[in-house]
Amino acid sequence: MTEGESKLIETAREALGPHGVITDAADIEPWVSDWRGRVHGASPAILAPSSTDEVAAIVKLAGKHRVPLVPQGGNTGMAAGATPSADGSQLLLSMRRMNRIRSINAEGRLAVAEAGVVLETLHEAAHEVGLRFPLTLGSRGSCTIGGLTSTNAGGTQVLKFGTMRSLVAGVEAVLPDGSVHSGLTSLKKDNRGYSLDQLLIGAEGTLGVITAVALKLVPAVAARAVAWAGVETPARALELLRFLEARTSSIEGFELVPEDSLQLVLKHVPGTRAPLNDQHNWQVLIEATTADANTDVGAELEQLLGTALQQGIIGNAVLAANEAQADAFWKIRDTISEAERAEGQTLAHDISVPVGDMPDFIIEAAKKVEQAFPGVIASGFGHLGDGNIHFHVRAAGHSNPNWYEDEGAKITRFVDNLVTQAGGSISAEHGIGQLKLEEFGRLAPPGRVNALRAIKHALDPLGIMNPGKLVP
């Protein structure tokens, strides 16, 4: 423990009360590593404020004692952005006690949730007033609003509703100098200088601590339809998406699945079955929803897929007959990573390129990776309509149990180069955190790195807000 830390912990006890300072090693241990177990940190204490004022008090003390803070929500991040350094010189700032939904305005379709509110809790609260918070992802039972906002999270409904950036109406945050930025009044129009809200979204806690967020709600889903289609190529899949989007506004999920991913799921995940009775090189999971109880979204989707079949865009398609079958289709999509891990070592890349370029990119990048690293299998799956896929490289022909450690960095650099050459992003939705910091620094234009460093230093001159993350 540094001298600053011991002073901060001591004064924090006065500011936060006994529940606000956790020093028992067993209570700390679950939170100092990222959930995938890739990065192991250490922290002598967890500070757990229960109000914005308490956060402000802590941040001021952290500045005074020069102690870096690592804000943390559900600890479900993919880039270790909420994991403290291993030397124990950073204190965890848990936002989980700030878990009130401060208000839900059904008429204005706005909710104000504190940073520690779990996503699923917000889903339920919106549902109770006949509305919906549309963003969702696998970790919805533990990820928090603060973390989702700080990482500009995506998920499976981005196609229709956008990432968190599109759904945030305002942000309350404690800035590194301890002042409170109050953006929760949710003005639809406000042109008073640089948008601190927009700067804090996706900043991974490096410019301040988000304490509460005003969120846009949308009408509840009245009905959904889920379909599975087989296509010849990713280009055909994108053609299908554009065919559908030109004819209906109901498409909200559109996930690309390669045949080999489907086969791995069928092999490793009990209870799964192929949705179609014939084979296709590529598959698409389609979800259509409507907020209008009078619209038969299933009939509409079925009719459109029929036309797409006639026009040769798709090779086959099936509509889920009921909710159980719809869930079964989604389960295939959601267990691809799990099935790949069961098959062997897998290297994941969360990448994006311009939507129209993605079909060619998927094919070409996989070819190049497999040529450069003989024996591996590369493929992309996921959010084709967002230009965002999870590009996975599997050890496949390699028996080296340390393949991931020995080869991973090299392959990742190769993939990241391809993405950068294609004008894409090496982090589409997972953020930079610690895990992608080196690659980001290697590939970002110097002008951009300079600008990011300048902004970081300007707002956090003492370096107390999540140092070592995001900014190369």
Added chain:
Amino acid sequence: MTEGESKLIETAREALGPHGVITDAADIEPWVSDWRGRVHGASPAILAPSSTDEVAAIVKLAGKHRVPLVPQGGNTGMAAGATPSADGSQLLLSMRRMNRIRSINAEGRLAVAEAGVVLETLHEAAHEVGLRFPLTLGSRGSCTIGGLTSTNAGGTQVLKFGTMRSLVAGVEAVLPDGSVHSGLTSLKKDNRGYSLDQLLIGAEGTLGVITAVALKLVPAVAARAVAWAGVETPARALELLRFLEARTSSIEGFELVPEDSLQLVLKHVPGTRAPLNDQHNWQVLIEATTADANTDVGAELEQLLGTALQQGIIGNAVLAANEAQADAFWKIRDTISEAERAEGQTLAHDISVPVGDMPDFIIEAAKKVEQAFPGVIASGFGHLGDGNIHFHVRAAGHSNPNWYEDEGAKITRFVDNLVTQAGGSISAEHGIGQLKLEEFGRLAPPGRVNALRAIKHALDPLGIMNPGKLVP
């Protein structure tokens, strides 16, 4: 002319060629004052680059010679954000020669337009490919994409499509160090650090020069319906909006007009007539549009207004019988400011409060202003659905020809105090520029002012990018 300016002008001639440097006083004169003639500046030259590389060259030279640049598009701003200082120490950087639409991707619904493209030109280009750029405003024939982005412009279609911030898919800009920020690849998902795009939107050229913008297009309008309704109060008007929005997604314009504004238009603007044959305290202009040729948006709106009439939400309503009548309804809305000026001296405030609070605010604020400044008439009109109205105070009972100069600042401070107490914005869509700088500085929380100054200084340490604007 400063020594730096003469050096910059000399070197700029080499970098930009003869058409790129304008030094003839008669050619400069139309551009050194804001279009409303409120602020008069001076500049020994206009630099007019024709490419991003030329902008970068100019910015580097400006840094070398320590010469502040004032980026300017159509010079249609409302806050004198593109007007140089009166001492002649700043050079105008005209973006009007960068007026190419670099690409229109109909399938991907994206256009890339250079900063100097006039809004109306973009409208036409989108129309030619069967699409639409939905943002529009009065100065569409001369305002430019760069200026619209740099001021996060609003307009009359914000209700459905948002401000520029919602329509910008990516920004290309020259940062104050001369480096080029290239955000035009328009990735739908990209979480690589702070969003410079978002920081540049609404920055009024103080953090760099926007050189091109990727813009989202939407399906073309297949049909529109315009209606005029009379209501008892602004609260009823908002009730009507929410009634409509719960039943249709076609509403894209919803403008509140007080009875006295209507009467002023009828008195001063030739050829205007009252849409309704009876009187109401408040009026609403409603525009509904659809991209679907099969939807009868007029019948839908008529039926909904009929129900609203039965439910007592509105007192009367009329649907424009044809396009000419629709235009006539809009003309009333669009000539309110002109009619007020014809009536006498008027003080305008572009303000916002949370949408749900606006009806009460309009009534209460007008009452308070009229009490505090006997003889004036205060009223609000405009974008009720955005929580943004133009709150105007008219000299009315005052015969002092210098009322505006003598009383204006005092009344504005009074109004701005009311807005701030209501959690609102003293600049909803017009920006800060020079004209609102003092009020912004007076009313912004110190933490916010510090943050803005820190960001400005971090990215523009030499102070060459539009100094004296936006940042108090």
